Amino acid sequence: MSFVEHLIIGGGISGCVMALHLEKRGSDFKLIEAQASLGGRIQSTDQGLDLGPTWYWPHQHSVKALLEELNVQSFNQYTQGDYVYQAGPNSPITQGRDQQAMLSHRVVGGMGAVITALENTFPTNKVLLNAPVSHITKQDDVWQVKLIHGGELSCNQLWLAMPPRKIAQLFSSINNETSDKCVLSEALISHLQAQQTWMSAQAKFVAEYKTPFWRDAGLSGQGFSRVGPMVEINDASGQNPESTCALFGFIGVPAVNRQSIDKQQIINACVTQLGKLFGEAALSPINTHYIDWANNEFISTTADINEPSQHAHFDEARFKAELNRLNLGLIGSEFSQTEPGYIAGAIEHVNEQAACL
Ligand SMILES: Cc1cc2nc3c(=O)[nH]c(=O)nc-3n(C[C@H](O)[C@H](O)[C@H](O)COP(=O)(O)OP(=O)(O)OC[C@H]3O[C@@H](n4cnc5c(N)ncnc54)[C@H](O)[C@@H]3O)c2cc1C
CATH class of the missing domain: 3.90.660.10 (Polyamine Oxidase; Chain A, domain 2)
Incomplete structure (x- = not known):
């Protein structure tokens, strides 16, 4: 089992921006993504046509700042x-x-150009693609993560950059299928289950x-x-x-x-x-x-499909102590306290979390 200091699960923009921060700090990290490419809900064709998000808006300074840092142009x-x-x-x-x-x-070049530019900021050997995580446990203060297709990684600090309901599913299935005790509280799991994944x-x-x-x-x-x-x-x-x-x-x-x-x-x-x-x-x-x-089985859930569209309202303050105690960061766009569901919310939330490191 290989050990890294920081493990990020989920390679959408949230996971990629966290990887950028960790790379800039010189931290030891790995980014694991279930699908064949990074981007998550961000997906553009080779011609730059957006199949996921298309826009950001003038008040969203965090997006503008990231584009400037990555030297990506907008119109x-x-x-x-x-x-x-x-x-x-x-x-x-x-x-x-x-x-x-x-x-x-x-x-x-489409929103996908942001992901390509982010990808270029960290070495490819820090990214594991086609690697859905199936199992997460914690032993003696160390996180242990199993991949569906085999392989295990462990880390001190775990960053879950996945839709909240996907996190809840992952931890609930661990509870149901094995004798391992779920590390997250029942209150946190049920709060995660209540958060809809925007546009999914x-x-x-x-x-x-x-x-x-x-x-x-x-x-x-x-x-x-x-x-x-x-x-x-x-x-x-x-x-x-x-x-x-x-x-x-x-x-x-x-x-x-x-x-x-x-x-x-x-x-x-x-x-x-x-x-x-x-x-x-x-x-x-x-x-x-x-x-x-x-x-998309890694983004959407049955609950998302059956509900009228609404934004997530994750109560970060309520679970702060539990997450800190566990060395666990929840960093998808749905966890944003400013613009949940939006790219800007994702970037701002990751920036805030990285600033606390
Ligand atoms: C059609 C559409 C239009 C949109 N339009 C806009 C817009 O115009 N402007 C805007 O600001 N926002 C828009 N959004 C929302 C925007 O796309 C999201 O806010 C943002 O992309 C979310 O990024 P994220 O990294 O937080 O999550 P995601 O992009 O969902 O990334 C989560 C990642 O986790 C991975 N993952 C899940 N489970 C596992 C597992 N078990 N193991 C490993 N990896 C896993 C997934 O494969 C995925 O890559 C739109 C979304 C959609 C779908």
Whole structure:
């Protein structure tokens, strides 16, 4: 069993930012990620199209500061022109202009560029991919972590950068399947179970085009629909629309209902909807992408899928003493006390925790 001083479990932005801090401090650490690549909910295509988060907002200075540190560029979301709206299946498509559209920022190369830049700040031998953790126990003040596919690691300080419900599942299954006593209190486990993972029941559709034809027609690419399958659509083109032009939308069909619908059926319905809203040119995308986050076993849980969408409210003060006593840090974005669920919340929370080291 190999020993490290700090072990981070979960390679989304929270785990990666903690790795950046530990690397800068010269600490001995390892980052373990269940999936084949780092990023967690952050996922972009090779063309920089975001399949997970897309935006950060002007007040979120922690994101801006991280981008500056990593030398990653940003640009403003395209909102010039009219939005389109369909109120019902038999309603005409109407156009309007949002004079007070909220400014939002996007990352050049997609949010995935932030993860790539973070990855470049620490050596690859400190990262273990395709390594889902199955078992966590503590003996004589040392954490012991088992991986599903074999292998064990131990550490003094454990950082869990996973969605709260995934942490609860992990510790509850240890309780049920083995005679080991769960190290977390029942109160903490049930509080973790109550925290929904933001956007984890969402699905997103992206259609790539040769040209941003909607812009030429005076449209912003924004669309709102009470018909669906997409309920909100936005321009997803890159900073340079000559290289990547796209529209993306959030699917309004609830996750439970999506499970019985064929993926291709949803894709076809999305393309048809774009045609109705933005005209015939929208019926011929050069490429499409569809991602259903509810199907990601390392992010989403049955509880997330069955509840109306809401932000987590983790009561950090209530469990501070227990976590300190255990040398355990909970650092996913849902643990943020400032902006739970958002990238900014994740970065701020990790920065705060790292400052206490
Ligand atoms: C469709 C969508 C749109 C969004 N839009 C925005 C937006 O525009 N702006 C914004 O600020 N936020 C947005 N968000 C939220 C944002 O993505 C999250 O706040 C942020 O990415 C969470 O990062 P994290 O590292 O805390 O958690 P995650 O990204 O969830 O990372 C957790 C990691 O833990 C790993 N893991 C889980 N279980 C195990 C295990 N047993 N062993 C090892 N590893 C494990 C997972 O594989 C994952 O990589 C959006 C999210 C989605 C899904």
